[in-house]
Amino acid sequence: MSCKAGQRHHPIRIRQPRLTEDLPGCGRPAYPLDVCLDPPDLAAWRNPASGIPGVQIFDSGLRGPDLVIVGMVHGNEYAGGHALEILRRSNPVPLTGRLTLLLANLEAFDRFDQAAPMNSRYLTEDLNRLWHPSRLQSDEHSRELDRAREILPFIERADLLLDLHSTLWPSDPVFIVPPRRRSSDFACILASEEHPAALVLTDLGHHGGSRLIEHPRFMAIGGTGRACLLEAGLHWQPETVDMMVKISEHFLKDAMRIHFQGRGTDTKQPAEMAVVTDNVMARSGDFRFVEPWVGNTCIPNAGTVIARDGHDLICTPYDKCLLIVPNLRPRQGQLAVRLARRTAVHLNS
Ligand SMILES: [Zn+2]
Numbered sequence: 001m002s003c004k005a006g007q008r009h010h011p012i013r014i015r016q017p018r019l020t021e022d023l024p025g026c027g028r029p030a031y032p033l034d035v036c037l038d039p040p041d042l043a044a045w046r047n048p049a050s051g052i053p054g055v056q057i058f059d060s061g062l063r064g065p066d067l068v069i070v071g072m073v074h075g076n077e078y079a080g081g082h083a084l085e086i087l088r089r090s091n092p093v094p095l096t097g098r099l100t101l102l103l104a105n106l107e108a109f110d111r112f113d114q115a116a117p118m119n120s121r122y123l124t125e126d127l128n129r130l131w132h133p134s135r136l137q138s139d140e141h142s143r144e145l146d147r148a149r150e151i152l153p154f155i156e157r158a159d160l161l162l163d164l165h166s167t168l169w170p171s172d173p174v175f176i177v178p179p180r181r182r183s184s185d186f187a188c189i190l191a192s193e194e195h196p197a198a199l200v201l202t203d204l205g206h207h208g209g210s211r212l213i214e215h216p217r218f219m220a221i222g223g224t225g226r227a228c229l230l231e232a233g234l235h236w237q238p239e240t241v242d243m244m245v246k247i248s249e250h251f252l253k254d255a256m257r258i259h260f261q262g263r264g265t266d267t268k269q270p271a272e273m274a275v276v277t278d279n280v281m282a283r284s285g286d287f288r289f290v291e292p293w294v295g296n297t298c299i300p301n302a303g304t305v306i307a308r309d310g311h312d313l314i315c316t317p318y319d320k321c322l323l324i325v326p327n328l329r330p331r332q333g334q335l336a337v338r339l340a341r342r343t344a345v346h347l348n349s
Pocket of ligand 1: 073074077166
């Protein structure tokens with residue numbers, strides 16, 4: 001990373017004790033709970049040949065990379081269920097190696113209720129915060145922790161893993177990678193297939209625990225496993241399924257070359273890379289953005305007010321600041337937005 005990456009021109013949070021006038025802005029918009037996509041029919045995933053619900057294996061019988069595509073780590077993000085069902089029906093046996101399609105939280109999905117679509121994200125705890133050995137190897141039990149242990153063998157053997165997610169609030173597609181060069185190279189190849197190229201983001205981890213892409217298989221220094229997470233679009237929209245299927249097909253097309261040479265078939269354009277510099281948490285229950293920012297919006301100037309949190313103004317700390325998946329209605333203590341800076345330089349490998 002260049003020394004410029006650390007430069008800041010403006011504090012993020014400014015206390016305004018006498019701030020009384022309203023800022024222009026979007027206030028706290030209602031949750032976008034339009035469900036424009038029916039839940040998928042996942043009958044074929046209940047008792048598959050693998051013996052483990054939600055796990056479908058396509059084995060070439062020839063030596064080669066172990067590819068894994070994961071969907072529905074969050075039970076209500078069932079665009080991933082549609083995408084993996086479409087892939088399953090295409091009988092995607094790779095030329096060499098093995099492909100595993102994995103629907104991670106079927107039990108939470110089964111609780112989906114269109115009248116309360118946010119409630120089936122998980123049953124007892126977030127399945128995407130459990131992937132540190134201190135949790136996986138602990139004596140604790142929860143529905144998600146037990147499920148994580150059940151599907152762990154497929155994660156531990158993955159050479160390339162694509163984890164499909166969707167978002168509640170609007171955002172351009174974004175790939176999120178652990179801070180390892182091998183994974184950012186992998187994501188950049190997939191991102192460069194998009195026009196314009198999708199953003200590839202290295203972030204600060206998640207404060208609530210380790211995500212699937214941060215399992216040691218993908219984090220070990222000198223290891224070989226590569227992983228990326230795709231935020232493909234809004235939760236319950238057909239376009240999100242289309243994006244997931246398209247990226248999965250690129251993944252299957254490019255997998256051999258990524259695995260053996262670290263590059264895809266034709267890298268058409270350089271991907272856009274960024275590093276998260278700050279997680280902005282909502283300290284008050286009255287966090288309001290001044291505009292309904294769409295994720296990946298670039299704010300040109302340092303010091304631009306983007307939100308108000310109680311009596312605090314929230315400002316961009318540097319020029320060309322990217323707003324990553326803004327949560328337009330955060331609760332007190334929740335992550336409101338991540339701030340990121342574009343970079344052309346890889347982190348450590
Ligand atoms: Zn998710």
